[in-house]
Structures are given as C-alpha cells and as structure tokens.
Amino acid sequence: MKRQLGLKYRLDPTPQQAARLRVLAGHARFVWNHALAECLAARERGERVPRYATMAGWVTTWKRQEATAFLTEAYTDNLQQKLRDLDTAWQRHFTPGLAADAPRFKKKGKSRDAIRFVNFPKYCRLDHRRVKLPAGLGWVRFRQSRPVEGRITSCTVGLDGGHWHISFQVEVELATPPRHPATAAVGLDMGVAHFAVDSHGTPHAGRNSFRQLEQRIATTQRRLTHKTRFSRNWKKQKARIARLHQKAANVRRDTFHKLSTTMCNNHAMVAIEDLRVRNMTTSAKGSLAAPGKRVKQKAGLNKAILDQGWFEFRRQLTYKQAWRGGLLVAVPPHHTSQTCPECGHVEAANRLSRASFCCQACGHADHADVVGARNILAKAHEQLSGQDLPVAPVK
Ligand SMILES: [Zn+2]
Known part of the structure; x- marks a missing residue:
C-alpha cells in the first residue's frame, strides 16, 4: 500500500x-x-x-x-x-x-x-x-x-x-496494510452551535474564533471603500484583507485537522452523514414556481455549512482513516434528526426545536445534535452488516 x-x-x-x-x-x-x-x-x-x-x-x-x-x-x-x-x-x-x-x-x-x-x-x-x-x-x-x-x-x-x-x-x-489499533466507533453530526457533535455527546470546535475573524474581515473590507482606488493606503488595506483571509483559512484548517486526527486516532469506524452541500444550498431558495419555505432560516444554516467546510473535513477523515486502516462510513441523511435512538420511533414532532429532541413515544429527551450523532452511528452499523450497502468511497 x-x-x-x-x-x-x-x-x-x-x-x-x-x-x-x-x-x-x-x-x-x-x-x-x-x-x-x-x-x-x-x-x-x-x-x-x-x-x-x-x-x-x-x-x-x-x-x-x-x-x-x-x-x-x-x-x-x-x-x-x-x-x-x-x-x-x-x-x-x-x-x-x-x-x-x-x-x-x-x-x-x-x-x-x-x-x-x-x-x-x-x-x-x-x-x-x-x-x-x-x-x-x-x-x-x-x-x-x-x-x-x-x-x-x-x-x-x-x-x-x-x-x-x-x-x-x-x-x-507501507510494508503491510495498516490495522486500526482501536475498536471503538463514533458517529458525528454537524451541529449548529458547534462544528460537530459526536455520539458520546461531546460537542467539538465552536466556531467563535472564526466568527471574530469574519467580523474583522468585514470591518477591514468596509474601510477599503473609503480609500482612493490604487492609492498607497488602498493597497495597504488590500494586503491587510488578504492576510486576514489567510489567517481565517489557517484557523479553519487547523481546527479540522485537530478534530479529524482525534476522531481517527480513537475510532476504528467514523460515521458521518452523506451530505451534498450543493443540494442543501440550492434547496432553500426553491424555484420561482415553488419558492422554498423558511428561506431565511435555511440560508443561515446553509452559510454555516458552507463556511464550516464540511467537505474539507470529510476529505481529511477519509485519508486519515485510510492511513490507519480504519473506516469512514457515510450514511444517507434521512430521518437522522427525527428518529428516537432509544426506541426507534420516527416522527417529525420528536424534534421539538433545532436544539432539543423529545421522543413522543417513550419520552427520551436529549440534545438534538447528540440524537443525530447516535442515529448516524446506528445507521453505519446497519450499513456495515448489510452486504449490498456501499461504504463511503475513498476519494
Ligand atoms: Zn423513543
């Protein structure tokens, strides 16, 4: 290998x-x-x-x-x-x-x-x-x-x-194909307040540092408009903006690398949702004939998804697991937020709000992101035991 x-x-x-x-x-x-x-x-x-x-x-x-x-x-x-x-x-x-x-x-x-x-x-x-x-x-x-x-x-x-x-x-x-030293498995759900929440219930990587940088970029950008184009001060301001963008990119990449390394070091299997970012970003707007519902809320979430670089994170998980001989399993994202991880009851009403989950059948209550992560892990186990179901492709 x-x-x-x-x-x-x-x-x-x-x-x-x-x-x-x-x-x-x-x-x-x-x-x-x-x-x-x-x-x-x-x-x-x-x-x-x-x-x-x-x-x-x-x-x-x-x-x-x-x-x-x-x-x-x-x-x-x-x-x-x-x-x-x-x-x-x-x-x-x-x-x-x-x-x-x-x-x-x-x-x-x-x-x-x-x-x-x-x-x-x-x-x-x-x-x-x-x-x-x-x-x-x-x-x-x-x-x-x-x-x-x-x-x-x-x-x-x-x-x-x-x-x-x-x-x-x-x-x-590599002389021999690697064998992952761990036996544990984990599910990861993309959180709203956090980049991801795992099935053990731990939130990961708040995005405050990035938000702060984002605001600084916006301020610096605004100041640029007050300067004469191509003047010395304008050029200085331009360079400042470029440096901030670079810094933001570094912070983000660093955060992803730390998290993907921890996840891959400690788990032989990592399960995530098979999200298609493009689909999620276009669906909020809807079409002219059928305008989307809750466009504004969805747009906010979409922006969060995009700038949190889920795909970059997935890319890192893929190769890091491949190096260690571990597995990355991507499961279809249906009902992961509405299924009760305790009794399996599926109902939209289980999801009380974006943050809280309460099963209408058995009363199990937890943070919605933790529920999502547990369901993703359960689905991945299901997928691995089924023969015909595909494992996440190594790209
Ligand atoms: Zn239940």
Whole structure:
C-alpha cells in the first residue's frame, strides 16, 4: 500500500527568483484563462468542451503567434499542468453527484498563483534546505520545518498570503496494510452551535474564533471603500484583507485537522452523514414556481455549512482513516434528526426545536445534535452488516 501526502514549506527565493516565479505563474494563469475562454466559446457553439490533448495543441499555436509569442519563455511543463488541471476541473464539473462548479477565470492577485513541477526525480533535486528547480530558477532555499520523507513525485510552488511556498507530493511505501489499533466507533453530526457533535455527546470546535475573524474581515473590507482606488493606503488595506483571509483559512484548517486526527486516532469506524452541500444550498431558495419555505432560516444554516467546510473535513477523515486502516462510513441523511435512538420511533414532532429532541413515544429527551450523532452511528452499523450497502468511497 502506498501512502501519498503533501509536505508544505515556506520558500525563500532571492528577488531574482521571486521575479521569475511571478513570470512563470503569470504565464500559467494566461494559458488557463485563454484555454478556458476557448472552452466556453466551444460550449457556446454547442460543441463538447475540448479535452487536454486538444488544449495542448492550442499552446503550440499560441507560441507561434506574435501577440502571444512571450509564451516561448514559459516553462512548458507548467503550462501543460495548468491545462491538465483545467481538464480535470471540467470533468469534475460534468460528473454527476460531485456538485463541482465549472472552472472560472483566474484573476491576477485574486486567485491563488501556483505552478506545478512534475517528474521531480528527473528535473529537480533536493539538498538539505534547498531545492533545485528547472525553468531558470536554479537552487531555491526553503525553510525545512520537518524532514522531507518518502519519494518526491512532484512539487507545487504557490503564493499564499504574500509568501511563496513549496509543497512536495511524496509517496511512502507501507510494508503491510495498516490495522486500526482501536475498536471503538463514533458517529458525528454537524451541529449548529458547534462544528460537530459526536455520539458520546461531546460537542467539538465552536466556531467563535472564526466568527471574530469574519467580523474583522468585514470591518477591514468596509474601510477599503473609503480609500482612493490604487492609492498607497488602498493597497495597504488590500494586503491587510488578504492576510486576514489567510489567517481565517489557517484557523479553519487547523481546527479540522485537530478534530479529524482525534476522531481517527480513537475510532476504528467514523460515521458521518452523506451530505451534498450543493443540494442543501440550492434547496432553500426553491424555484420561482415553488419558492422554498423558511428561506431565511435555511440560508443561515446553509452559510454555516458552507463556511464550516464540511467537505474539507470529510476529505481529511477519509485519508486519515485510510492511513490507519480504519473506516469512514457515510450514511444517507434521512430521518437522522427525527428518529428516537432509544426506541426507534420516527416522527417529525420528536424534534421539538433545532436544539432539543423529545421522543413522543417513550419520552427520551436529549440534545438534538447528540440524537443525530447516535442515529448516524446506528445507521453505519446497519450499513456495515448489510452486504449490498456501499461504504463511503475513498476519494
Ligand atoms: Zn423513543
């Protein structure tokens, strides 16, 4: 069994190297945007969206044309990787059930600038705290905060929060398939006041820290409107906003990692609801003919779901369980909030409010999120004992 992981480090390029990185990233962005425009034009004409092989041919043509001849200075591998990403983005968009948005144009300074170097063993080299990159970059220093272990297959250089970073994609060979050391199982329900509540009754990860940051971002954003566009102060304010966004993203990712690690370390099976975020966000609005009920309440909940990054959390649980030889089971979300975990009675009236549950048949009362988590765990056990029921796919 092979374990794949990404190791990210802060890069310390010289001013010349940083300038070259900006050029390379600019070229890659240009190719993404131009290829995307061609794809959209093809769609407009009622044709299929071209695949990677076709797109790669465009680049050759662009290099010969005078207006886009600057692409000859680009690093071909970077451009090809961007086109592969674009192709993947389209294919994901066309895959039913994935709920992936169509690819969008990348804006300078707004979208994440990143370039990928594939075939690392052939074109790159690692030497203590520096890495040799092709495309005229040479040896670039990076801050090795932890050892780079395993076989490096590729690396990505990107600009985050004003700093260049490098991520090495490494492959580690595991001698035997792992066996999870724990025997316990847990159900997780997405909470309202908390990110998640487990079936033992413990709430996890309040989102106050994130809310505070959110408010600070809003305030900073408002101040921006009082400044003259492109003035020095406007630019400073812009940078402040970018830093806050970066911080918010870090806080969130960190919270998810801590929780998913705890859950996966202590439980051989983790059960969650198989939520499709896209479905939940569109259903609140309803259609023009059949407007949704309680749009406002649902919209509030939806926002919470979206910005709590349930999918990111699920992704982490999936790979962390796979590493340990544990299981992640996703169960269909029907009736998990209305079923009594004690007697099995199902009734909408069991759910008194968003927060409280009281069984109309046996009188069992608990916090609604805990009830949800217990039901999710019960469903997962049911699913595992049934042969034909699918286990959460490892993506
Ligand atoms: Zn009951």
